[in-house]
Amino acid sequence: MKRYSVGKQATEMLKGVLEGIVLAILSGRPAYGYEITAWLRNQGFSDIAEGTVYALLVRIEQRGLVDVEKVPSGKGPPRKVYSLNTQGREYLEEFWRNWSFLVERLEQLHEGGK
Amino acid sequence: MSDAEKGGFIAKVIGPKRRWREYKARVRQLPPNYRTAVDAIERYLMQFVPNDGDSNASMFEDLADLFEQAAADGTPIREIVGEDPVEFVEAFVQNYSEGGYVPTRERKRLTDAIARAEEERLR
Numbered sequence: 001m002k003r004y005s006v007g008k009q010a011t012e013m014l015k016g017v018l019e020g021i022v023l024a025i026l027s028g029r030p031a032y033g034y035e036i037t038a039w040l041r042n043q044g045f046s047d048i049a050e051g052t053v054y055a056l057l058v059r060i061e062q063r064g065l066v067d068v069e070k071v072p073s074g075k076g077p078p079r080k081v082y083s084l085n086t087q088g089r090e091y092l093e094e095f096w097r098n099w100s101f102l103v104e105r106l107e108q109l110h111e112g113g114k
Numbered sequence: 115m116s117d118a119e120k121g122g123f124i125a126k127v128i129g130p131k132r133r134w135r136e137y138k139a140r141v142r143q144l145p146p147n148y149r150t151a152v153d154a155i156e157r158y159l160m161q162f163v164p165n166d167g168d169s170n171a172s173m174f175e176d177l178a179d180l181f182e183q184a185a186a187d188g189t190p191i192r193e194i195v196g197e198d199p200v201e202f203v204e205a206f207v208q209n210y211s212e213g214g215y216v217p218t219r220e221r222k223r224l225t226d227a228i229a230r231a232e233e234e235r236l237r
Contacts, residue, residue, distance in 0.1 A: 033180075034187055049196025050189055054180050055206040062209060076186020077179065 011047045018048075020095035022056055023084060026066060027092055030083035033057055057082055065091050133171040140178040148185045151195065152177060155203055162207050163217050173210040 014021075025036055036057075037050045057080075060066050065088035070078040084092065141152050155177060164170040184194045195202045207214070214221070 034183065034189070037193075047197060049202055050184060050194045051180060051202040052196060052205060054176075055202065055209060058176055058206075058209045073183075073186070077182045079183065080179075 008047075011045070014045060014048070015052075017095075017099070018052070019056060019060065020092065020099065022053065023060070023065065023088055023092040023095065026082055026084040027089065030069075030081050032071075032079040032081050034079075060088070133175065137171075137174045137178050140182065144181055145185055147191060148181050151191050152181050155195075155199070158200075158203050159207060162215060164210075169210045173207070177206070 021040070022036055025031060025039060031039075033050065033054050037048060037053045040048045040053070057066075061068055061082070065085065066082045067085045069081045069083070071081045073079045141149055141156075144152065156174070159173065159177075180194065
């Protein structure tokens, strides 16, 4: 996999779409916070804090987009494993529609500016 | 300051005393540097205006969850809170009963005043 470490601007941009990214990860399979953070870091988002992902997970749980299961872990307290529920899937679809809209408009702007 | 001295304040601001004591006990079990970080975050969280005890108790319990798990995983403090701890705490606090520096009634006052100002133009 291509490793690419992003700068401050990309980190700022990432914040706006982090919720969608996390839901997309969870649409593949259930995961706990640390796994999600590790995946993001592995993708080059090295500045992403575990706490930021954790706060986001708390929020999507409160909004009813995920189901949560407490799974015993070998070390430390039980882990909260998050999985996307029906409401979460609908929300994710909406996210992708908005994403496509945004990308299309930005591409036009980009092309127009050349 | 002992829990007894802070009793009235805690009961009002952080919610049930028992949950607060349990949270404090969990924090004491953390490795020293994690405890230092949680104490600092706790102090900062106290600056926000809480508006319901249960929600605030949940906030501190979730904070303890995060640090207990991170300590078990051996995640360095910097990777938990990020380059900008203020940003992390502010994103975190937003999840609990509209956590903010400003009392809810003041936010409502601003929202209502702007709505009235808008209506004035239409008249």
